[in-house]
Each structure stands twice: as structure tokens, then as C-alpha cells.
Amino acid sequence: MAKEQSGSPKARQPVFQRMRITLTIGVIGLCVASYILGAWRGTSTTSIHPSIIYTKSQCGESILRTSSNSSGRSSSDVRLDFQAHHQVSFNESSLVAEKFPPCQLKYSEYTPCQDPRRARKFPKTMMQYRERHCPRKEELFRCLIPAPPKYKNPFKWPQCRDFAWYDNIPHRELSIEKAVQNWIQVEGKRFRFPGGGTMFPHGADAYIDDINALISLTDGNIRTALDTGCGVASWGAYLIKRNIITMSFAPRDSHEAQVQFALERGVPAMIGVISTERIPYPARSFDMAHCSRCLIPWNKFDGIYLIEVDRVLRPGGYWILSGPPIHWKKYFKGWERTEEDLKQEQDEIEDLAKRLCWKKVVEKDDLAIWQKPINHIECVNSRKIYETPQICKSNDVDSAWYKKMETCISPLPDVNSEDEVAGGALEKWPKRAFAVPPRISRGSVSGLSTEKFQEDNKALLMTPLVLSMRGDSLEPTKTGVRLSQLIRGHMTSSMLIKYSAFIRTEGMRWKSQIMDHESGPFNPEKILVAVKTYWTGQPTQKQ
Ligand SMILES: C[S@@+](CC[C@H](N)C(=O)[O-])C[C@H]1O[C@@H](n2cnc3c(N)ncnc32)[C@H](O)[C@@H]1O
DSSP, X not given: OOOOOTTSHHHHHHHHHHHHHHHHHHHHHXXXXXXXXHHHHHHOTTOSOTTEEEEEXXXXXXXXXXXXXXXXXXXXXXXXXXXXXXXXXXXXXXXXXXXXXXXXXXXXXXXXXXOHHHHTTSOXXXXXXXXXXXXXXXXXXXXXXXXXXXXXXXXXXTHHHHEEEGGGSOOOHHHHHTTTTTSOEEETTEEEOOOOBTTBTTOHHHHHHHHHTTSOSSSSSOOEEEEESOTXXXXXXXXXXXXXXXXXXXXXXXXXXXXXXXXXXXXXXXXXXXXXXXOSSOTTOEEEEEEESOOOOTTSGGGHHHHHHHHHEEEEEEEEEESTTTTHHXXXXXXXXXXXXXXXXXXXXHHHHHHTTOEEEEEETXXXXXXXXXXXXXXXXXXXXXXXSOBOSOOOOSOOTTOBOOSSBOOOOOOSSTXXXXXXXXXXXXXXXXXXXXXXXTTOSTTOOHHHHHHHHHHHHXXXXXXXXXXXXXXXXXXXXXXXXXXXXXXXXXXXXXXXXXXHHHXXXXXXXXXXXXXXXXXXXXXXXXXXXXOBOOTTSOO
């Protein structure tokens, strides 16, 4: 029988086992030793070597560099720094929401820059008192404007075009004063808007049909419109279904703010007046401007108001006028004006339009329509014939916020031929929504390139944000970041700004949530969604 060799597998087993145990104990020992050593060094207060200096770069990253007397030191002397260096220090107290109390009920319609008491201090000439006059810092309210006591959620679109709750805008005056013109009627607890206006008592729809018979409103050339002196904005309200979006404006006048009714109906509108300052839009913004008995003295003040309309009309844009002085032969008695007076007003408007180089497209019944030229080649030449208005020397045509109007024509971009549209032709609607506007592709808007525009356009179309307008039902989403999570994490400065906004909204009785960017949770750019909650003023509240 063969003897078992000591080198046989069975005989080697105990030796191997012993070696494995020794090795395992050794490895564990080493791990424990290095952990203890690491922990001890981590808590050491003398760990920063004087030769190592951390500097903060602009973007907040730490850059490691050695000081001048550190030459010859080996790299093992340099300690790696694992601390976060992009923390932002903030005042803990700033993270507590300031709770704003409700303002007195009498302020439920308070509009800071349109306070009639302040307005009275300004001159009436050119309706300057109706322009924006904002409170000084010390006059600002630090309370929340309450909704009227019985405020209800407005009707949904499209019913809200025709109905609004009386309790939301409790003013009957217009329903009495404009009863014949069918602006607004009170029906029980609701207002009904039959779509009437000063020049369209049978409804805006029929009036728009009349315009459409003269210039096409459906071929996609006209998408943006401006209604000066809009009343309750029925003209704009009825253009929506024809794919034309209108900015309507009128001042806060004796019948409260007519614009308030427009906004309650879900129709875009602004409190505003043509007075001494530019309309707050850049040059070439609108395809069509409209005035139906808007009471703006177009022929006065060296034509400044029509010159301003010219600035905001795009090349080839239309101006529509109805009401005085148009069709004066029919209406002069009803308007309580003399024939001579009205004829003179019309002659002056016709003359001004010619000097602005506009072409009279048509005048039929109650409507007159002019068109702005597509470029200024002829207009520049015609300045030899017309002394005024001259073309403005300054090219600052787009700035419009608190900028005084001028009595010169805003220059259009240069062209190479008579049939070229100044600044580039716009696409027809709906293609226009996705096309890069020529003023961006031509680089005339600083800081906005074609690529940036396309990126923003895409992001806008992709953002799957669903907002509840009721204010009491913001659903938490899968990607929603909880407030506590945000506090626990280290904040970057941009996060802190957003967080401050978040805190502010909480103090205003809004429900807020910070959500991830559509590109995912790792994008540091976040989206703040805030929804105003439902609450109203108390009628018993001490005034
Ligand atoms: C008689 S209403 C006509 C309203 C509407 N266009 C219609 O046809 O029913 C006159 C409107 O023009 C507004 N208005 C008067 N002067 C104005 C001005 N300088 N700028 C803007 N709107 C003005 C008034 O506030 C009012 O809304």
C-alpha cells in the first residue's frame, strides 16, 4: 500500500487553514489600525499645515496651492481636504417665513400704482394722472390683499368669456351706464357679457366678421393685436377663437377699472393709458392695432399717439379705427359734434397717416383701415416733402418701460430692396410659434442666440407642469423635493435665492414646492411652483 505523502492534499489542509486565519486576522488588524489612525487625524485640530493655503475661486471651488516658502516639501506633506467648500452661509432667522396679515377689506381692489388718491396730485393734461404712479418704499403695504368676502372660483374657459360672478367684481355701474351698448348685464348672481361695445352693440363677433371681410383675419398673417381703450375687452375676447391674441388696455377710470372685468373673464388686459410714456412693448410687436371709440385724440399733440402706434406695429401691420370721426355723416348728431369739427378731425388723421407713410387700405361703413409700410425706403425719401414727423435719430426703439414718447418715427431696420420686409418677414401663424423670429436669428436681441431660443422653446414645450388653479389641491409629485430635504442638503447660492422665494410664498399663504428640472434630478436648476390658496376677506373685519 502506498504511504500517504506529506505533500498530499489531505496533509496540506491544516497548514493552509492556519495561513488563511493568520492572513484574515492580519487584514482585519490593518483595517482597524488604519480606521483608528484616520479617525484620530480627522479630529486633530492641528491638521492644517501652515504651508497649505486654500483659495476660493470665482465659482466657489477650492484650489490647492502651496505658499512660497514651501519649496522642497514632499507631496506626502500635503493633506487632502475632503470638506465641502461650496456652502453658503445664511442667517437662520431669514429662513422663517414672514407671515403677512390680511389688509383691510376696503383694499380688496387696491392696485398699488393706480391709487386714485395719489393720481389726483398729477396734471390732467394728456391724462398724466392716469399713468402709473407707484408708492414710495415707505408707502408700500406689508399685508395681503383679500378677495371679496363671497369670492368664488371664476367660470372655466370658454364660459368665463361670457360670465363672471357678481361677488368677484361687485360693481353694477357699467351695466346701467352702457346698457344700450350691451357691454355687461347683471343676471342674478352672475354678470353676463353679451359681447357688445360702443361701436358694436350687436356683439363683437359680427363686428369682427365685418373686419374680416376687409382684411383677412384667418390666413395666419395676423396673430398679435393691440386694443387701445378696450372697455371690457370684448373685441379681444372674441378674437381668441380666431387664433388672434390681443393685449387690451384702458385706464382705471370712473367705472372702477374696466380691465378688471376683462381679467375676470380670462381675457388678457392691462390697466394702461396712452399719455406721455411709451406703450410698454418693444417696437414691431403687433400685427394689428385697434381703436373703437377709444377717445384717444389721434390728431392732437403733433400726432404723438399715432406715432407711438406706428412704433409698436410690425412692418405691414394694420391700424383699425371705428367711432369718431369715421362715418361722421351718419353719426354726428348722436355724437353731439358738428359736421365741420368731425370732418376736420378726419382730415387731420388722414394727413398724419400719410406723413407716417401709411396706406389707406379701405373705409367702409363704420370701419377705416390703414397699413404701415413694409420698409422705410420710400418714407425716408418722402421726408423732403413732409417736414414732420422726421425719422428718429436714435435707434433706441425697443425700450418702453417709463420711456417718454417722441414725435419722430421709429426707424425700421435697413433693407436692400423695396419689396424686402424690414427686419425680416415673420412666418404665418401657427408656424410662427416654432420659427426662430428674424430679430433673434439676425442677432439683434443681445444675449439671445438662435440656439438659446430653440433650447428655451423646446424646454417650454416639454415641461410637464400641471398647475391647479384652485389653489387648494397642489398634488405632491414624484420628483417634488421636500422642504426638509432641501434644508438638510448643502445649499448653493442659487438654491438659497430660490429657497428665499419659497419662504416668501409660504408667508403669503401660498402652497409651494420645489421641483426638478425636466432634464432630471441631477440638474442643479430647480423649478419653484407656488399656488395661491383660497381665502377671502371677512365682512365683519374692523375697518
Ligand atoms: C367709449 S369707451 C370704448 C370702449 C371699447 N373700445 C368699445 O368699443 O366698447 C372708451 C375707452 O377708451 C379708454 N380711454 C380713454 N382715453 C384713453 C387713452 N388715452 N388711452 C387708453 N385708453 C383710453 C376709456 O377708459 C374707455 O375704456
